Amino acid sequence: MLTTKTFLKKTKRGNILKIVREHYLREDIWCGSALCDKCPMSEPVLSENPESASELFSFPHYIVLDTCVVVHQIDVLEEKTLCNVIIPQTVIEEVKHQSSTIYKRLKDIIGNPGRNFYVFVNEHHMKTYIERQRGETANDRNDRAIRKTVAWYQSHLASSQSGINKSERVQILLLTNDGKNKELAAKEGLCVASVREYIQSLVGCPGLQDKLAVTEPERDGNAREYLFPPHLPPSLIHDGIKSGKLLQGTFYASRENFLEGHVNVEGQEKMILLQGHAGLNRAVDGDSVAIELLPEDQWSSPSDIVLQDEEDDPGDILDDRTEALSASRAASSERIPTGRVVGIIRRKWRQYCGILQPSPVKDTVRHIFVPAERKIPKIRIETRQSEVLASQRIIVAIDSWPRHSRYPSGHFVRALGPIGDKDTENEVLLLEHDVPHSQFSEAVNACLPKLPWIITDDDVAERQDLRHIDVCSVDPPGCTDIDDALHCRFLDNGHVEVGVHIADVSHFIRPGTALDKEAALRATTVYLVDKRIDMVPELLSSNLCSLRGNEERFAFSCVWEMTREARIVATRFHKSIIRSRAALTYEQAQLRIDDPAQKDAIATSLRELNRLAKILKRRRIENGALVLASPEIRFQVDSETHDPIEVEAKKLRETNSMVEEFMLLANISVAEKIVEEFPECAMLRRHPEPPVANFEPLVKAGHKLGFNIVTSTGKELAASLDEAVLPDNPYFNTMLRILATRCMMQAVYFTSGMLQPDEFFHYGLACPIYTHFTSPIRRYADIIVHRLLAVCIGADSTYSDLLDKRKSHALCHNLNYRNRMAQYAGRASVALHTHLFFRGKVQDEEGYVLFVRKNALQILIPKYGLEGTLYVVPKKGEVATANFVYNEEEQTQKCGDVTFRSFDPVTVQLSLDRSNLQHEKLVLKLVKPVIPGFSVPSSDEPIPMAIDEQDGGKCKDGSVVDTVSQKNKSSPSKKKRKK
Incomplete structure (x- = not known):
């Protein structure tokens, strides 16, 4: 049956258009039930005898869900308890429109045959389709369509159960969280309940109640009960942004101070500072917010205070700290634009990992969840499993944040494992940084080539055969995903031929396949200390695409003819076949270059590549390229336990720079080629010039020591950094470059047609x-670039999405996000393994003051490439053992005759504080310079044996002593024990 709807629409020019919409309706759409004798189904989904575990609804029943239940209670639906569920098409479409993430999770549930979830196409069934009435909202119309579906199912199945006792008949139960929808359903004689009522009625499922999302509206009350200002409604936010009275941007909470954050607003040179609970107004890190800029006389400056974790309340909003924050910014002479959140445009809430902080009230179900990420506020949840969960890492989701509540409300999702277990902590790390790390699906694995894989004659005919050329790869030790190799040979005309050969991953990953979609989602390989989360399956990453030594592989080659002065004469690109002669580490390659006795083709090639690379690097730096620095460390990991047994700063050799220079050159050459051919849809990478304000900390730091750091251009900055050298402080220049790195903007992918x-x-x-x-095994952006380049040289055909600049632009957003999260995950992995390394250790190390704060010194330890905080102001409740005076103008901390400035050398004692289960902390104590009452003796001096309570009271030598509180470790009685 075809229904038509005609309406008139007036155009901007005043013309009248007649629009006719057609909608097809059918009678042969199946109900999906095994007890139906009317629908000729071969494989019904809904059981003939559905069992009920509900005390409230003890009769057999099918469940129909409305949209709000799916959107808010997806964690409950993913539990296997709920089966025989009908999902109307109306709900599917609404969920898809509201949240792509929840839609995907719902589709996964529907795809599980053991759950008996059936999608009923009510919008095309003649008996269940309804028209929207005049004056009716779209939401009300959809609710009515869902109720119509429930009523039809009840009558449709009634005749099939005519001979069955009424109490034993299968009935239809509508679950809704919408009070109005529930009331109307009851008036229409339908069987209806809220999700909370239904879940609480299930026998033997108390844990399922913990997963219920809090969806109740804010309570009524007097204004004095509210802790936060109200948020503006969307209409006023829209009008305010349009008129310029309000600004919009993404809120980023401070890692060092949870009472502070900032919003980057497009078009504003400086970030907008937010401070205090009223200024943040329930914004959570990552939220899109509307902010009101305060009058200039109310502007403030970022706090110099580093807030410490406190066992009693590490994330609370405490009055004394708010006052300290206010005092800090009142004294500041450099104010920046400051605002306050007036509304939330879009929440970026996700699931958070952390631990349960059980309530001291006995037999209560209300507890506090403490997130692992310091930037996230604590969350109120209800759970009946507090005794079990207290020792577990758990996942919690935020549901709402009412004005009257200091914390947002949420619900328990699942437990991850014991606190402190390395596997659990790694899982937390991946989840917190949103790293996709599940095993590859069957659909993805089905796209992989079958083994044994061989190169055919057809392959040779379609590619440039370079197997006769002496190619080699140079990578870090233990690298198995080798995606680049090099060669260099002398030409008869006196020039040299240099080739960069990159794994041809795009040959194996074809557009639109399940493998391609998964690689696009993951976007990048994530490197942790003890493992690697691959972007593509291991068969490709470590085998067929890896340019391993003495194995034939497909490659995409960029080959230059160069003069001996590294000037490019000609460039060519081609798909190729290569056979690497050797897979070398940086150290092995350096030894071949440095050993004059080595005269084979590979050694000769490497020497010339190294010589050319030095010329290329010198030329880049002369043009203004920056040589920056960041502290990086390498762990030696035990092969069996995977625990770190040694840690040291990474050593860079000439071969590191050699490989880097030719990868940079290849990337530039390819960029020029694809933009020439595809000016609107080439995928490129840009690094924006930082605003002048970003360089203020760097300029100040240099000025204090007599250096003028010029930041007008990159070239002037590079020259300034080169000149900033202190003969008596060999690490000064490196620290200055570390500061410069932190002034930089993030480099991002973009589509050429979206920018000038x-x-x-x-x-x-x-x-x-x-x-x-140059890295298609581990970066999806490179795969797209390979596809574009292949089209440029006629080696492959194009496809619509490749040339759609808007789709490419959306893809870039995901690539930038995943790339950023991968970097953060890698750093978090280093931090985790640093903590593992220092468990049970107490040792002294040389360091430098990197920043001077109002209550702390931030110290850089070059040996380990790590930073730590040395607090000079005691925690709340502790007695000060030394009087430090902070000079904000000079950025110094002074105690007696000792003054601390940025870049000053210090000796600190490193140990691990494990008293806070949520946040193990690397503790720094001052050894030198010596401040009586504050400095600690060197760990080389005889001191009492340290006891680690978390390791069962074992001493460093393995002997066992009575477990004594860490707080008493300096007591006289402890000094008498065996050392």
Whole structure:
């Protein structure tokens, strides 16, 4: 049956258009039930005899869900308890429109045959389709359509059960969280209940109640009960942004101070500062917010205070700390634009990992959840499993944040494992950084080539055969995903031929396949200390695409003819076949270069590559490229336990720079080629020039020691950094470059058609155009670039999405997000293994003051490439043992005759504080310079044996003593024990 609807629409020019919409209705859409004798189904989904575990609804029944139940209670639906569920098409479409993430989770549930979830196409069934009435909202119409579906199912199945006792008949139960919808359903004689009523009625499922999301509206009350200002409604937010009275941007909470954050607003040179609970107004890190800029006389400055974790309340909003924060910013002479949140445009809430902080009230179900991420506020949840969960890492989701509540409300999702277990902590790390790490699906694995994989004659005919050339790879030790190799050979005309050969991953990953979609979702390989989360399955990453030594592999080659002065004469690109002669580490390659006795083809090639690379690097730096620094460390990991047994700062050799220079050159050459061919849809990478305000900490730091750091251009900055050298402090220049790195903007992927050519510039590399071509095994952006380049040279055909700049732009957003999260996950993994390394250790190390704060010194330890905080102001409730005076103007801390400035050398004692189960902390104590009452003796001096309570009271030598509180470790009685 075809229904038509005609209506008139007036255009901007005043013309009248007649629009006719057609809607097809059918009678042969199945109900999906095994007890139906009317629908000719071969494989019904809904059981013939559904069992009921509900005390409230003891009769057999099918469940129909409305949209709000699916959107808010998806964690409950993922539990296997609820079966035989009908999902109307109306609900599916609404969920898809509201949340793509929940839609995918719902589709996964529906796809599980053991759950008996059936999608009923009510919008195309002749008996269940309804028209929207005049004056009726879309939401009310959809609720009515769902109720119509429930009523139809009840009557449709009634005739099939005519001979069955009424109490034993299968009935239809509507679950809804919408009070109005529930009331109307009851008036229409339908069987209806709220999700909470139904879940609480289930026998033997108390844990399921913990997963219920809190959906009740804010309570009524007097204004004095509210802790936060109200949020503006969307209409007023829209009008305010349009008129310019309000600004919008993404809120980023401070890691060092949970009472502070900032919003980056497009078009504003400086970030907008937010401070205090009223200023943040229930914004959570990542939320899109509307803010009101305060009058200039109310502007403030970021606090110099580093807030410490406190066992009693590590994330609370305490009055004394608010006052300290206010005092800090009142004294500040450099104020920046400051605002306050007036509304939430879009929440970026996700599931959070952390631990339960059980309530001291006995037999209560209300407890506090403490997130692992310090930027996230604590969350109120209800659970009946507090005794079990107190020793577990758990996942919690936020549901709402009422004005009257100091914390948001949420619900328990699942437990991860014991607190402190390394596998559990790794899982937390991946979840907190939103790293997809599940095993590859069957659909993805089905896209992989079958073994044994061989190169055929057809392959040879379609590619440039370079197997006769002496190619080699140079990578870190233990690298199995080798995606680049090099060669260099002398030509008869006196020039040299240099080739960069990159694994041809795009040959194996075809557009639109399950493998391609999964790689696009993951976007990047994530490197942790003890493992790697691959972007593509191991068969490709470590085998067929890895350019392993003495194995034939497909490659995409960029080959230059160069003069001996590294000037490019000609460039060519082609799909190729190579056979690497050797897979070398940086150290092995360096030894071949440095050993004059080595005269084979590979050694000769490497020496010439190294010579050319030095010329290329010198030329880049002369053009204004920056040489920055960041502290990086390498762990030696036990092969069996995977625990760190040694840690040291990474050593860089000439071969590191050699490989880097030719990868940079290849990326630039490919960028020029794909933009020439595809000016609107080339995928490129840009590094924006930082605002002048970003450089203020760097300029100040240099000025204090007599250096003028000029930041007008990248070239002037590079020259200033080169000149800033202190002969008596060999690490000073490196620290200055670390500070410079932190002033930089994030480099991002973008589509060429979305920006003007002068915005393509890469500030750090000082080049007008750049892309990523050289690591397709671990970066999806490189796969897209390979596809574009293949089309350029006629080696492959194009497809619609590749040339759609808007789809490419959306893809870039995901690539940038995943790349950023991968970096954070890698750093968090280093922090985790640093803590593992220091368990049970107490040792002294040389360090430097990197920043001077109002209550702390931030120390850099070069040996381990790590930073730590040395607090000079005691915690709340502790007695000060030394009187430190902070000079904000000079950025110094002074105690007696000792003054601490940035870059000053210090000796600190490192140990691990495990008293806080949520946040193990690396504790720094001052050894030198010596401040009586504050400094601690060197760990080389005889001191009492340290006891680690978390390790069962074992001493460093393995002997066992009585477990004594860490707080008493300096007591006289402890000194008498065996050392």
